[in-house]
Amino acid sequence: MVLDEKDNRNVWEKIGDYFSANSIWMKWYCTGCGAIELPPTMTSRYDMERLGMGPMATPRQADVLLITGYLSTKTLRRVIYSYEQMNSPRFIVAFGSCTINGGIYYDSYATIGRLDKYLPVDLYIAGCMPRPEVVMNGFNELIKMIKKGQAKGWKHYQENYEWYKKNQLDSLGEVIIKDEFHE
Amino acid sequence: MNSMNNTINEIKAALKPLKMETPAFRQIAVVVKPDTVHNALSYLKQKGFTQLSIVTCVDWIKESEFELVYILFSWTEGIHIQLRARIDRDKPVMVTATDIFPGAQYYEREVHEFFGVEFTGNEDAAKPLFLEIWDDLPPLRKDFDPQAYSDSKFPMRERGNEFVSEIGGHDDE
Amino acid sequence: MNVMSFVYGFLVLLGVFVFQTTLTGLNRKVTARLQKRYGARWYQQFLDIFKALRKDSTSHGWVFDFGVIMALGGIMATVIFIPVAGFEAFPGLDNIFVISYLLAVGMLGMAMSAAGSGNPWASIGVARALTNMLAYDVPLMIVIFTLIFAFDSSSLSEIAALQQGMGILGWNAFRMPLGGIVAVIALLGMLGKKPFDSFIAPTEIASGPMVEYGGKHLGFMFILHEFMTFIEVSIILSLFFGGGATIWEYMLKYAVLYTFMNIISGVMPRFKIDQAVKYFYRVPLAMAIVQGLVVIFTGLGVTLWF
Numbered sequence: 001m002v003l004d005e006k007d008n009r010n011v012w013e014k015i016g017d018y019f020s021a022n023s024i025w026m027k028w029y030c031t032g033c034g035a036i037e038l039p040p041t042m043t044s045r046y047d048m049e050r051l052g053m054g055p056m057a058t059p060r061q062a063d064v065l066l067i068t069g070y071l072s073t074k075t076l077r078r079v080i081y082s083y084e085q086m087n088s089p090r091f092i093v094a095f096g097s098c099t100i101n102g103g104i105y106y107d108s109y110a111t112i113g114r115l116d117k118y119l120p121v122d123l124y125i126a127g128c129m130p131r132p133e134v135v136m137n138g139f140n141e142l143i144k145m146i147k148k149g150q151a152k153g154w155k156h157y158q159e160n161y162e163w164y165k166k167n168q169l170d171s172l173g174e175v176i177i178k179d180e181f182h183e
Numbered sequence: 184m185n186s187m188n189n190t191i192n193e194i195k196a197a198l199k200p201l202k203m204e205t206p207a208f209r210q211i212a213v214v215v216k217p218d219t220v221h222n223a224l225s226y227l228k229q230k231g232f233t234q235l236s237i238v239t240c241v242d243w244i245k246e247s248e249f250e251l252v253y254i255l256f257s258w259t260e261g262i263h264i265q266l267r268a269r270i271d272r273d274k275p276v277m278v279t280a281t282d283i284f285p286g287a288q289y290y291e292r293e294v295h296e297f298f299g300v301e302f303t304g305n306e307d308a309a310k311p312l313f314l315e316i317w318d319d320l321p322p323l324r325k326d327f328d329p330q331a332y333s334d335s336k337f338p339m340r341e342r343g344n345e346f347v348s349e350i351g352g353h354d355d356e
Numbered sequence: 357m358n359v360m361s362f363v364y365g366f367l368v369l370l371g372v373f374v375f376q377t378t379l380t381g382l383n384r385k386v387t388a389r390l391q392k393r394y395g396a397r398w399y400q401q402f403l404d405i406f407k408a409l410r411k412d413s414t415s416h417g418w419v420f421d422f423g424v425i426m427a428l429g430g431i432m433a434t435v436i437f438i439p440v441a442g443f444e445a446f447p448g449l450d451n452i453f454v455i456s457y458l459l460a461v462g463m464l465g466m467a468m469s470a471a472g473s474g475n476p477w478a479s480i481g482v483a484r485a486l487t488n489m490l491a492y493d494v495p496l497m498i499v500i501f502t503l504i505f506a507f508d509s510s511s512l513s514e515i516a517a518l519q520q521g522m523g524i525l526g527w528n529a530f531r532m533p534l535g536g537i538v539a540v541i542a543l544l545g546m547l548g549k550k551p552f553d554s555f556i557a558p559t560e561i562a563s564g565p566m567v568e569y570g571g572k573h574l575g576f577m578f579i580l581h582e583f584m585t586f587i588e589v590s591i592i593l594s595l596f597f598g599g600g601a602t603i604w605e606y607m608l609k610y611a612v613l614y615t616f617m618n619i620i621s622g623v624m625p626r627f628k629i630d631q632a633v634k635y636f637y638r639v640p641l642a643m644a645i646v647q648g649l650v651v652i653f654t655g656l657g658v659t660l661w662f
Binding site for chain 1: 384388391392393394395396397400403404406407410411412413414558559562563566567568569570571574
Binding site: 073074077100101102106107108109110111112113114117167170171172173174177178179180 | 310311313314315316318319322327329330332333336337338339340
């Protein structure tokens with residue numbers, strides 16, 4: 001999505017964005033590869049807690065949905081479920097080349113090409129895999145964006161819900177999860 | 184090595200395989216006719232090959248055949264057996280192994296899903312396992328074109344101005 | 357009971373929130389240093405709470421919403437009854453039984469709300485929390501009954517006052533060393549610190565009772581947790597570590613005790629819930645019974661014995 005530079009937040013939203021920027025709780029959606037880059041980011045070498053970031057257990061509690069690596073159509077359905085369970089303001093950080101253009105799975109019958117057709121991605125962290133330095137750099141960028149009120153993916157999703165829904169249905173057939181555990 | 188030779192001889196006598204070889208140390212590959220697979224499996228299980236490691240399939244598109252591969256392992260003798268059988272590619276049907284090895288259920292579902300092989304006697308084999316909604320040829324057949332499917336289903340990013348502007352948008356410091 | 361009581365109660369709530377939240381933030385740094393990390397900012401806990409309050413939240417029916425309010429109300433009411441360094445909002449009502457029963461309102465609200473979310477993890481978490489409570493309460497109550505027997509009083513401020521003026525050796529933790537150890541172990545269980553944190557285990561049961569909370573609900577739960585921590589640490593502090601003669605002494609002792617709990621927690625792995633119950637019913641229960649027998653039959657500990 002194209003970022004507009006107009007800042008029409010009122011003073012309460014600015015204060016709220018200050019809190020949001022300095023306390024980022026993440027739900028890590030790590031069924032693709034790349035989860036291994038996050039323990040060094042979290043532990044003593046890079047220590048993401050000093051920026052107020054930390055992992056949370058459920059999507060309800062989280063502000064950021066961090067999607068690492070490729071997404072198969074099957075996991076994309078779960079990601080959409082998880083994203084719609086989160087409370088706004090909510091942000092998506094997509095991690096690794098596969099979320100940008102499919103990466104090495106560009107011709108796979110089971111993995112999607114680009115994530116931002118289906119969900120509003122606020123920030124991409126490129127690389128295969130991005131090292132912890134890059135991850136920290138990316139999150140610094142996200143903090144700056146939230147402070148300035150530029151991370152508006154969740155509003156974009158609300159406003160263009162039909163467009164996202166249509167893309168989801170075109171690629172997935174249907175978003176509703178039907179498997180042996182949901183019968 | 185003696186027990187290995189004994190096993191080979193016994194299997195040769197009992198199964199009357201079309202072909203038999205030892206591809207690696209303590210591994211035996213047995214090629215049998217498809218209609219004897221069920222008997223061969225029950226014989227091998229009774230011989231001590233109690234673990235069914237995998238059931239999988241190979242697509243020999245030039246010969247128009249599928250090759251089903253059952254890999255069994257004996258914990259008492261430490262021998263792997265590959266039981267192979269070739270079936271017709273246009274009408275792939277095989278008798279289920281779930282009555283001998285109940286764990287074969289998931290392998291048969293997988294083979295059905297990715298190659299379209301029917302397993303008679305296993306009603307659940309047609310249930311979807313990995314691909315939740317699938318509307319095309321079974322994807323691991325050699326005549327399936329993943330690139331074309333991917334292009335038609337999953338739109339790719341156009342290489343151009345859009346991508347550049349997204350990065351340039353907040354590159355301000 | 358007059359207007360001053362209410363003013364005092366309000367000030368206590370505000371003061372407790374600021375103090376305990378700051379302390380929690382500092383303790384996140386302590387834990388981080390134990391793990392050789394730099395750690396969060398000292399005011400990070402405030403940022404987290406206000407951020408959570410700022411977010412939208414999802415409701416799961418009125419039981420879910422009402423339970424949060426009931427829990428927060430019950431816990432805040434309990435905080436007002438805690439005597440801090442001799443100050444009491446409602447003098448004469450700082451009885452240990454009053455506090456236990458008031459605390460039950462908050463606990464019930466939490467359990468109700470968590471069960472009202474309808475998530476199975478929440479039910480498992482609540483069940484584990486109650487099991488945990490059953491585990492630590494038995495030895496702790498035996499020790500507290502011993503104290504009540506020894507001092508003929510169940511008032512927190514009176515028991516605290518009786519320990520003062522004799523230096524560090526006058527504290528019940530040193531007069532009744534076994535009981536003191538039991539109290540500290542039980543405090544770990546009460547606070548839900550490791551190794552007794554199986555009911556909020558994030559990686560096993562997706563943070564248990566908290567699983568469906570988000571946004572404002574979660575913010576309220578965080579505030580509630582700060583108050584809850586204050587109540588639990590204060591009870592043990594008043595009963596076993598002599599409370600405080602002045603407010604500064606109280607705060608200092610409180611900070612040291614709470615940080616000590618966190619340091620233990622920082623180096624411990626997690627018990628399974630059955631292991632926690634077995635542990636509490638073995639070592640601390642035996643120590644509590646021995647302590648009770650010593651006090652009842654010899655009187656050592658009621659009078660100074662060294």
